[in-house]
Amino acid sequence: MTTTLSNPAFEITCAQDQATIVLTGEWTLDHGRRLESIMRQLPVSLGEVRKASLDLKRLDRLDTLGARVIEQISHRLGSDGVRVEMQDASERHLTLIGAVRHRNEPVVPPRRSRLVELLADVGQTVVQAGQDLVRGISFIGEVVVAIGRVMLRPASFRWASLVTQLELIAFRGAPIIILITFLVGCIVAQQGIFQLRRFGATAFVVDLVGIITLRELALLLCAIMVAGRSGSAFTAEIGSMKMREEIDALRVMGLNPVDVLVVPRILALIIAMPILSFLASMAGLFGAGLVSWIYGGIAPETFLSRLQSVINYRHFSVGLIKAPFMAVVIGAIACIEGLNVKGSAESLGQQVTASVVKAIFMVIVLDGLFAMFFASIRF
Amino acid sequence: MDAAAQADQDLIIKVRDLVVAFGEKTILDGLSLDVRRGEILGFVGGSGTGKSVLTRAILGLVEKQGGTISVFGSDLDSVSEAGRRELEKRWGVMFQHGALFSSLTVAQNIQVPMREYLDLSPTMMNDLAALKIEMVGLRPDAGDKFPSELSGGMIKRAALARALALDPEVVFLDEPTSGLDPIGAADFDDLIRTLQQTLGLTVFMVTHDLDSLASSCDRIAALADKKVVAVGELKDMRTSTHPWVKSYFRGKRALARMKG
Numbered sequence: 001m002t003t004t005l006s007n008p009a010f011e012i013t014c015a016q017d018q019a020t021i022v023l024t025g026e027w028t029l030d031h032g033r034r035l036e037s038i039m040r041q042l043p044v045s046l047g048e049v050r051k052a053s054l055d056l057k058r059l060d061r062l063d064t065l066g067a068r069v070i071e072q073i074s075h076r077l078g079s080d081g082v083r084v085e086m087q088d089a090s091e092r093h094l095t096l097i098g099a100v101r102h103r104n105e106p107v108v109p110p111r112r113s114r115l116v117e118l119l120a121d122v123g124q125t126v127v128q129a130g131q132d133l134v135r136g137i138s139f140i141g142e143v144v145v146a147i148g149r150v151m152l153r154p155a156s157f158r159w160a161s162l163v164t165q166l167e168l169i170a171f172r173g174a175p176i177i178i179l180i181t182f183l184v185g186c187i188v189a190q191q192g193i194f195q196l197r198r199f200g201a202t203a204f205v206v207d208l209v210g211i212i213t214l215r216e217l218a219l220l221l222c223a224i225m226v227a228g229r230s231g232s233a234f235t236a237e238i239g240s241m242k243m244r245e246e247i248d249a250l251r252v253m254g255l256n257p258v259d260v261l262v263v264p265r266i267l268a269l270i271i272a273m274p275i276l277s278f279l280a281s282m283a284g285l286f287g288a289g290l291v292s293w294i295y296g297g298i299a300p301e302t303f304l305s306r307l308q309s310v311i312n313y314r315h316f317s318v319g320l321i322k323a324p325f326m327a328v329v330i331g332a333i334a335c336i337e338g339l340n341v342k343g344s345a346e347s348l349g350q351q352v353t354a355s356v357v358k359a360i361f362m363v364i365v366l367d368g369l370f371a372m373f374f375a376s377i378r379f
Numbered sequence: 380m381d382a383a384a385q386a387d388q389d390l391i392i393k394v395r396d397l398v399v400a401f402g403e404k405t406i407l408d409g410l411s412l413d414v415r416r417g418e419i420l421g422f423v424g425g426s427g428t429g430k431s432v433l434t435r436a437i438l439g440l441v442e443k444q445g446g447t448i449s450v451f452g453s454d455l456d457s458v459s460e461a462g463r464r465e466l467e468k469r470w471g472v473m474f475q476h477g478a479l480f481s482s483l484t485v486a487q488n489i490q491v492p493m494r495e496y497l498d499l500s501p502t503m504m505n506d507l508a509a510l511k512i513e514m515v516g517l518r519p520d521a522g523d524k525f526p527s528e529l530s531g532g533m534i535k536r537a538a539l540a541r542a543l544a545l546d547p548e549v550v551f552l553d554e555p556t557s558g559l560d561p562i563g564a565a566d567f568d569d570l571i572r573t574l575q576q577t578l579g580l581t582v583f584m585v586t587h588d589l590d591s592l593a594s595s596c597d598r599i600a601a602l603a604d605k606k607v608v609a610v611g612e613l614k615d616m617r618t619s620t621h622p623w624v625k626s627y628f629r630g631k632r633a634l635a636r637m638k639g
Contacts (some may be wrong), residue, residue, distance in 0.1 A: 029546055032499040061545040064578070065503075068510060092579060099577045100510055343527025346482030 006060055007033055010042060017050040020087075024058045027066025033068045043076045052077055057088035067096040068137070091347050132358075140328065141334050143266055146258045165268035169230045170275055177225050181218050181280040185209065185287030188217070193296040202296050207308040209288040214315045218280035220367060223326040226273065227359035231334035234265055235355035238338025239348045257339070266331035273327035275318050281319060300369055322370050326363050333359045389416045391451060391549050391581045398445035399429070399436050406432050406606040414549070419582040421576055423627065424602030430585045431475070431477070431543060433602070434551055437583075438472060439463075451548070468496055471542030475553040476536040479526040485512065486522035492544045511540040516570055517549045526635045532563045536570075543574070549581040556588045564588060568595040589633055603629070 008025040021042070046052065049080060056062075062070075074084040075288070086094065095224040112120075117311065150157045192205040238261055241247050247257050337355035341348050380556060392414035399407040403536050406429040414420050424430045435441045437448055439455065448455045450466055458466065486508040493504050512522050517538040523550060535555060542550050555571065556564035572595045575582055592599055592613060599616050601609045603623040609616060616628045627633065 005512075029493075029497050032497050032503065036500055036503055064510065064514075064543075065499075065507060065546070068507065095577045099514065174578060344481035347527075 008038060008066070012045065014047070014049065018047065019029035019046055019049045019052045020055060021046075021052060022055040022058055023059070026061040027059060027069065028061050028063045029065045032065060039072055040074050043080065044080070046077070049082060051083045051085075053085045053087045054089075054127045055087045056090070056093055057372060059093065062093050062096060062236060064096070064100055064224065067093070068100045071097050071100050089377060120245060135336060136332060140332050141326075142258055143262055143332065146240070146256065146263045147267070149259065150263060156259075158260065161264035162268050163258075165265050166272055168233070169226065169268055173226065173229050173272075174276060174279055176229075177222055177280050178278055178283040179226065181213075181221050181286040184217060184221060184284040185213060185284030186291045188212065188284075189288035189291040189297055192362065193292065197296075203298065203302075205288075205292060205296060205305065206298070206303055207310045209292075210285065210311045211315055212309050213284040213288065214281050214311060215318045216371075218284050219277045219319045219322055219326065220363070222277045222280045222323075223275065223330065223362055223363040223367075224271070226276065226327075227330045227334075228356055228361060230269065231330045231359045232352050232356050234331065234334035235338040235341075235346065235352045236334060238262075239341030239351055242341045243343060243348065254260040262331075262335045265335065266328060268328035269331040270324045273323040277319055281316075318370075318374055318379065323367060325370075329362045329366055330359045333362060381418060390414065391416050392583065393449045394433070394437065394446070396446040397433070397436060397443055397448065399432055399441060399443050405605060410602075410606045411508055412582055412600055412607050414581060415598075416581055417575075417579060419571065419584060419595055419596040420450070421599045422583065422585045422602065423498075423587065423592065423599060425623065426580035426587075428602050429605065430602055431553060434585055438551065442514075468492075468545055469548050471545065471547035471550040473535070473538045473542040473550065473552045473555060477526065477538040479534060479541065480524050484523050485517070485529070485540070487542065488526070488537065489522075489541050489544050492541070496545060497550070498560055507544075508540075511543055512537075514543070514574065515540040516566070531558050532560075532567075535559065535567065539570075539574075543578070546578065547580070549583060552582060552584040552586075554585055554587065556586065556591050561590070564590065565594070571595055589628075595615070 008023070008027045008031050010024070013020045013022075025031075054070065056070075059066075075084075077084050086097070089097075094372040100268045107300045189205055189209050193202055196202050196204055196208075238247075241261070247261075250257050250260055289300060289303045292303050293300055334355045337351040337358070339352045390413050392412070393409060394412045397410040398405065399405050410433065412433075422430055422433070428603045432441060436443050437450065437455075451469060453462065453466070455463075455466075460597050474515065479485070480491065483491070486505065489511050490504050491506040493499060493507065497504075499507070509519060509522060512519065515534060517536050519541070521529070521533060526537070529537060535558075539550075539552075539555070542552075552571070556567050559567060571582060571584070574580060584591070584596065596613075597614060598610065601616065601619070601621070601624045603621060609619040609624045611628050613628075616624060619628070621624060
């Protein structure tokens, strides 16, 4: 029993207008390229014949690819007006060649021009953005209704879920958020001192850091971190439940997925965001104070007393007022994207990405709107 | 070549005294089984008795604690990394739930092993994928669909098409007809029979389906008490004295089926 691999080949013997083609070797997937070139060459090298017989006696092995190639060759010869017959083919080879004959022609999808496709793409994106907005608003409405339902029947509220989410969002998220705002507070203070020193106005760094941290920085950093940590987790959790029909299971049991999954998460975010934002502000101010002391030579007592005179309650409350709104935006986007997941793993990945990107974008837009609002009411 | 060696040649899979345990729990204990070239072997057993574990042990997806498994005459323990890749080209697996890659279309799923192992032009690969799709009885437009857009029966067929991508000599089917309606299941049995005859396949089929066992299997092996307790044709199963085999093949459902 020999196991040497023999390359597929063919020999042609012509007699008048008749040709005998002897196929030899292994006509299998391992010789894919060679078979493809045979498929192109053979009909060409045949010349002017009226009748061709394919001799399969010396064929070592044949699989679907080989059979397909033989079938294609005889099909091409046939359409050139050559009569083709198989010679000395075993039963098995004939069944295989018969099985690979295409019953229906492959469908080629119509191709559109690049420009049309580009325009269609742009149009689709715009329509989608509009639909996103409408869906977002209607979803927030749905959540408000669900919260109303919960208020009427507090016993039906899922407290355990709320507490779990609070732990995940606030308790586990606090260390990293505190660390980041601490570092950013340090950096802002260092840059402030470095730039203000030239004007001899180092002491104003306290105003700078105090206002920017309390009004904007702590909350924004906090919202971005929460969108990345918790928003992505919401989308992934709800999305994988959607993939495995768990959402449908809830629905047929008469449970509203918004009540069960969305409300506890969004409420947890609404509670957690102000807490996290407060912690972040304190960490940022602490970092700024530390750098002012070490790098700027401002003693802690000076820093604190100046902070007291510059910062009033309004600066402090602006950050806290904005926090719950940010929470709603992040939570709603994360849950909508989760519920939009289709069946595939790829879709889950796309929705998680979309959730984080959209949430961060919307948080910044909302922050800008708040800035204009507070400026115009002189708050 | 003597008779014994010739007989060994015809054994595609040879399992001897296989022991598989998860922690303290022994699943298979001293199991031996042969799969002969060109046959369809049906493998039955109660739920949770380790039918899938045997398949996974042969495929190398679970560790075994003892015994030997040889596939195509080479012992899986002593085979080299390259030899193992060669072996993997020669078998195809259809998982119970299809295990199609959800981010790829059906045609792309079928082309995954082709891309990995073969040197073919894209045109030829598309042609072959279309061919496999047609061979398993799917409509030509199924190739461009994603697994999430397919029905349960179509997923099974697509998974079979992927298992056949490299023209394997042996295919493992894990409960191919589970979740299909009786007509779909009968069609699938016919399909496996037809493919086995045209492609000269050897089929190792884990199944619960009495109809599949009766209509398409050449031999049946029954798993109980952590080992194979009976091997043979359907009529041998019916005369077996082992209590589990007896209740499976001569139970109410089996008898109802025979009468019907």
